[in-house]
Amino acid sequence: MILRRFFSSSFRLVSSSSSSSSSKLGGGCHRDGFxxxxxxxxxxxxxxxxxxxxxxxxxxxxxxxxxxxxxxxxxxxxxxxxxxxxxxxxxxxxxxxxxxxxxxxxxxxxxxxxxxxxxxxxxxxxxxxxxxxxxxxxxxxxxxxxxxxxxxxxxxxxxxxxxxxxxxxxxxxxxxxxxxxxxxxxxxxxxxxxxxxxxxxxxxxRNYFKEGSAPLNLYVENEFVRASRGGTGGVKTISNYAPVLKAITRAKSRGFSDVLYLDSVNKRDLEEVSSCNIFLVKGNVISTPATNGTILPGVTRKSIIEIARDRGYEVEERAINMEELFDAHEVFCTGTAVGVAPVGSITCMDRRIEYQTGADTTCQELYSTLVGIQTGTIEDKMGWTVEIS
Incomplete structure (x- = not known):
């Protein structure tokens, strides 16, 4: 339970006591200088x-x-x-x-x-x-x-x-x-x-993309890569993000919402979008690239996988060849900032592929369930939420 304290004249709120935990990597830290x-x-x-x-x-x-x-x-x-x-x-x-x-x-x-x-x-x-x-x-x-x-x-x-x-x-x-x-x-x-x-x-x-809740239009990037094997793509370090700005800027200047990156070795398998994970839907099967060290293990990604399986979908976490984009019925992205965002089209190898969006789609079903749990309009049977009075 959080202890609320009165604000002092200097407008500072003193935090409640919290136990400290040691770290194996924490030697030599100092208290001043900040x-x-x-x-x-x-x-x-x-x-x-x-x-x-x-x-x-x-x-x-x-x-x-x-x-x-x-x-x-x-x-x-x-x-x-x-x-x-x-x-x-x-x-x-x-x-x-x-x-x-x-x-x-x-x-x-x-x-x-x-x-x-x-x-x-x-x-x-x-x-x-x-x-x-x-x-x-x-x-x-x-x-x-x-x-x-x-x-x-x-x-x-x-x-x-x-x-x-x-x-x-x-x-x-x-x-x-x-x-x-x-x-x-x-x-x-x-x-x-x-x-x-x-x-x-x-x-x-509110909405992360300028499109609001409208479907996204992605571009498959085949020159720049987001992460390499053995690097830091699987952790949320600040150094992962500035390198993608050039690709994003170029894509947005051409009218796209964001960039979909490929693996750095063969430039064949899907990785993730600049700020979110990606999912493909074909029938009752939902596929998403496996987190193998180059892909960030998103909290929203993990939650959508669990919600989908609970609702009877078959969810695969595996390598996904970009050719599979041509066979998918739906594509959507997930992330804390973007939520669950439908993808209307992906341009791959100068070919534009369009996908199902709107009501009665898998994306909309999963989005409504996730938001319902987050906001309390749907019962949280997973025990995921933390209440603050």
Whole structure:
């Protein structure tokens, strides 16, 4: 249970106590050298916050862009490799050494999850423990200490409560929560940073793609690749994302929504879209590329697989040759930001392939079930959601 405390005159919310967990990779961490600087304008003035307070905003105009909320969460790694108790701070800029590990060598991870408003005014998180586990896996790959599952989930609860007036009304969007784990300690030679910081900020969002809920038009990229075997494609490191910007920019300039990448060895098997996983549907069979180290194991991906199997579909996780795109009846993408997004067409080898979309499709069935569980309109028999009063 989260302990709510009164805001002090400096507008800081002290976090509840959380047990620290040691890390095998956490040696040599320091406590100083990092601080929040509250230099950004506050978008919605009112304090202290109250339970019935809401932000005066036209939620129908909400898209997927940064809208700074009131608070962010900061937790620093102590000298013994453990993460100490975190605290809330006003949303603002952060100060880093120019030789910070994250700036020089890209030693950083991020996660993405959402908080939803319930009909009774409370809030609900969707599988935050899975994001915590994925961050721990990524931290091991990137030679970083990581918060425990308990610390991660507790911090996400706190950021939701502190920014509760920014959680959109039911059906109008969600509060996107962005946890970061970064090497903040100074380092010159190539080595793990000597200190780390866990930081969370949040922003209300709605549709990720500019098409809204309209079907996506994807382009199969055959020049650039997203990830290579033995690399970091299977973890959510920050260094995975800037390299795809050139391919995305080129595709969008030609009228496409996003890029579908192929494997780096033979450029034959499907991998994933820039920011989401991909699924093919043919009859009662749903296929998705296996997470073999180059594909991110998405939380939404995992959830859709479990929902589909529970509803009687046969789900295959395997290598999928791009030729199979020509035989599929439906294609859809999954991800925390995109949700479950139908694909209307894919252009492959200069040939445009169109797919079934709209009502009575497998995509729509799975989307409705997932959103129902996330928002509480469908009973959560899986035990996936975390309630926040």
């Amino acid at each position: 601080r929040a600087v509250s230099s950004m304008p506050e978008p919605c003035q009112s304090s202290p916050l109250s339970d019935d307070e809401s932000c005066d905003f036209d939620w129908d105009s909400l898209g997927f862009g940064l809208m700074p909320t009131d608070y962010m969460y900061i937790m620093k790694c102590s000298k013994d490799g453990k993460f100490e108790r975190g605290q809330m701070s006003r949303y603002g800029n952060i100060e880093l050494s120019p030789s910070a590990g994250v700036l020089n060598y890209g030693q950083g991870l991020f996660e993405g999850l959402k908080a939803y408003r319930k009909r009774d005014g409370g809030f609900r998180l969707f599988r935050p423990d899975q994001n915590a586990l994925r961050m721990m896996t990524g931290a091991e790959r990137m030679c970083m200490p990581s918060p425990s599952i308990e610390q991660f989930v507790d911090a996400v609860k706190q950021i939701t409560i502190a920014n509760r007036r920014w959680v959109p009304p039911l059906g109008k969007g969600s509060l996107y929560i962005r946890p970061l784990l970064i090497g903040t300690g100074p380092v010159l030679g190539l080595a793990p940073a000597p200190e780390y910081t866990f930081l969370i900020y949040a922003s209300p969002v």
